[in-house]
Amino acid sequence: MPWYLYLALKQLFPTGRFFSFFAFISSVGVMLGVAVLFGVQSVMNGFGAEINEKLVKTFGHVRVDSGRINYEADALVEKLEAIPEATAVNKFAEGMVLLQYGNRPTFPVIRGIDVNAEEQVIPVDDFTLHADLEDLDDETIFIGTGVAMQLDIAVGDTVEVYSPLLLDRLKQDEVMLPRELEVAGLFETGYAKIDSNTVVVTLRLMQELYGLGEGVHGVMLNLDDENKAEEIAAQLNEELEEPFRAMTWLDANQDMLFILQFEKGMMTLIMVFIILVASFSIVSSLLTSVLRKTREIGLLGAMGGSPKHMGLMFAFQGFLIGCVGSVLGICLSMVILYFRDDIIGTFTRITGSEAIMIKFYQFARFPVQYQLSDMFTVVGIAIFISTLAGLLPAWRAARLKPSDALRNE
Template structure:
């Protein structure tokens, strides 16, 4: 080990003493900055990761829609299936209905799915908490969890479904009775909005409710692992260029482009703002090392008199900044990842103290706090922290390197 590196370690961690105060404060400052960056970027990336999972799990990797109704979904799916990278397709129809149970009304979104094909694209079965997807038929319905609670509906019970066709019938002086549907399942995705305002029926039932005939509103598509959704969407659009229903394929990222951009912008802004915590900690490192230079002026003079070169003396103080950066970064990573591991318990404790659990779910739309640490984010945090801490030692190193041995030894 070079002598200047050994000396740097001895100055930061003297033998036979308690943990030095200035060293502890410097490492703690860097650690807190790193921990905040790990937590903030992990939570923001968690929101993005969770939203992507929910989008893909409810809409597929790519979605095809027309300017109006898709009149021949079977032929369309056959053409899509021939596109390289496409694994499976499933048609859907969607809209809004009125549900009533025990005179409690609700106006959820409704989606009709092909029960024979939906599992190949959208894993609905794993989100059904009570009941079974296998029991879904043309006279039954699956409710989202919060919607079922608000209506007081239970498995095996019935709800009355009012279709928009009621208005059309009334215009023609006709009467259309509400449709009675049996509750055969309750699902929960984990997103507050989806879990409070969504119902699922069979595709045939949806076509009957909305008077669509054999038409659908769109087709969801699942891609092979590793296939880029945007590239696949472009291929599908080329294959469907002359389709009579004027259909267009869009990837999950394109459909939610604006929202994902805002999410990415927020994440980058938070990173930019919190990096200043490490910068402030770096100033404390600089201040501590400058004090060390002043206190050890005579020792620096002795080193120069013994033949130490200015760059070696400078390296001693730069190494101290590097060591503080490494130690602070390691402590910050441990602290940050520990917080992320116990995040739900911490958030529940905070929410119970402030009585804000329902408010968090209402506005942030998640029943639990998501977290996902991307490798690129962690590497960026580590490099930024170590580099800033090392740069913090440059000014003290420059000051120490400029000291003349004779003047330093003369110092009192």
């Protein structure tokens, strides 16, 4: 090992002590910056992955619609089923209704799904509570847990559904009574935006409520690989005639996904400043070391040490502080994120803000997803800034002349 690297290690790890005090303080600063930066990125990744999963499961990989009622959906279904990558194809219809229980009304999105299809694009059975898809028929309804909480509904209750068709008939001086449906089950996707604003009925009942006849609003398609969605959608758009259009789940939700990515980028940029603040402690501690060891630096120069080697000795200390702080920061971040639910749960119980967290963040728990690319990026930034912080003390040490340094008091 070169002598200047050996001396750098001796200054960081003096004989008789595990770590020098100045190096310890600097490493703690880097550790906290890395922990916060990596933790924020992992949480944002978790939110993105969780939202992506919920969007795919509740939207399907590709949807084909025309913006109007489609009365020839069977031909479209056959065309989509012929795609080799297709795993499930379902017709659907959706809109808004007035749902009333007792004297409490709400206006959820209503989805009509084909319960007779062999494979379901939307895995309803994965979301239902104490029920399955076989319980859904033309006289029953599945209600999101958020809607059920709003109206204080339980399984077995009867709700009234008012559709836009009723208003249309009123204009024609016809009177239609609301449709009474029994709540056959509740469903919970884990995504509050859907659970608090969606109900599910059979496709046939939806067609009746909206006066669609045999028509539907579109067709959903699931693929064996969601990464092929854009390719398949582009291919369908070339083959389908106007006004039909294929749209992927990414296209339909691109604004939300862009905001998530933008938030992650901005928060990363802001958190980098924590590491920059920590770099000042590295500069100050190494500059102090240069001043304290001026005579030793002069002696090393008199013994043949070059200015380059003097500079490398202090630059290497900054590099090592960055490495140690980065490793400790990654470990600290993982430990905190491992206990994140307990920490957040305790905080929300103390402040009484659990309902607010679910309302605004859409999830009852904080999702986390670790990515090696983020880890390498954070560690690289921390080590680069720490090494850069060691260059100023290194430059000052390199400029010291041995004769002047030896005369220093």
